[in-house]
Amino acid sequence: xxxxxxxxxxxxxxxxxxxxxxxxxxxxxxxxxxxxxxxxxxxxxxxxxxxxxxxxxxxxxxxxxxxxxxxxxxxxxxxxxxxxxxxxxxxxxxxxxxxxxxxxxxxxxxxxxxxxxxxxxxxxxxxxxxxxxxxxxxxxxxxxxxxxxxxxxxxxxxxxxxxxxxxxxxxxxxxxxxxxxxxxxxxxxxxxxxxxxxxxxxxxx
Numbered sequence: 050x051x052x053x054x055x056x057x058x059x060x061x062x063x064x065x066x067x068x069x070x071x072x073x074x075x076x077x078x079x080x081x082x083x084x085x086x087x088x089x090x091x092x093x094x095x096x097x098x099x100x101x102x103x104x105x106x107x108x109x110x111x112x113x114x115x116x117x118x119x120x121x122x123x124x125x126x127x128x129x130x131x132x133x134x135x136x137x138x139x140x141x142x143x144x145x146x147x148x149x150x151x152x153x154x155x156x157x158x159x160x161x162x163x164x165x166x167x168x169x170x171x172x173x174x175x176x177x178x179x180x181x182x183x184x185x186x187x188x189x190x191x192x193x194x195x196x197x198x199x200x201x202x203x204x205x206x207x208x209x210x211x212x213x214x215x216x217x218x219x220x221x222x223x224x225x226x227x228x229x230x231x232x233x234x235x236x237x238x239x240x241x242x243x244x245x246x247x248x249x250x251x252x253x254x
Contacts, residue, residue, distance in 0.1 A: 052175035068104035080110035095163035101170025160190035
């Protein structure tokens with residue numbers, strides 16, 4: 050798929066994997082993992098960015114845990130209307146930006162956020178747009194967390210197909226995120242494979 054087609058499909062997504070779908074699903078074990086990592090490695094006043102926040106279920110979990118300086122980016126503009134309905138306190142107190150991460154991340158200053166995380170978002174970045182991973186590292190001052198599908202095999206995607214398709218339509222690129230971010234100077238602190246995703250935390254330079 051063309052990179053613009055990938056972005057357009059997610060920006061217009063309804064039904065499965067849409068903002069309403071994730072709001073109805075609510076907080077998950079991943080939400081709790083993020084909270085525990087941030088509790089350990091960050092302060093409650095840390096500036097936190099979620100890349101691909103959708104309707105905000107993970108950010109809401111962090112808000113309820115005491116984190117207050119929360120920012121989210123999502124390509125689907127409907128995400129923030131859904132957020133206002135399901136998580137009104139988060140919508141009121143957080144800062145949110147509608148648009149593609151490729152367009153928005155370059156607008157932030159170096160080290161703007163103490164912690165940056167992505168849940169099943171970076172895995173959809175088209176190979177022509179992988180430069181944006183440098184931007185993810187650039188805006189993170191201290192901590193970076195990724196929860197991405199690296200493949201379901203024992204090697205978590207290495208040596209298997211480079212791409213699969215969600216519901217036969219959305220490309221999901223299997224990458225070794227330790228390798229990706231290590232090459233950009235990040236140091237892995239945590240790696241925890243789950244049934245579907247691999248949870249990683251990095252210190253950034």
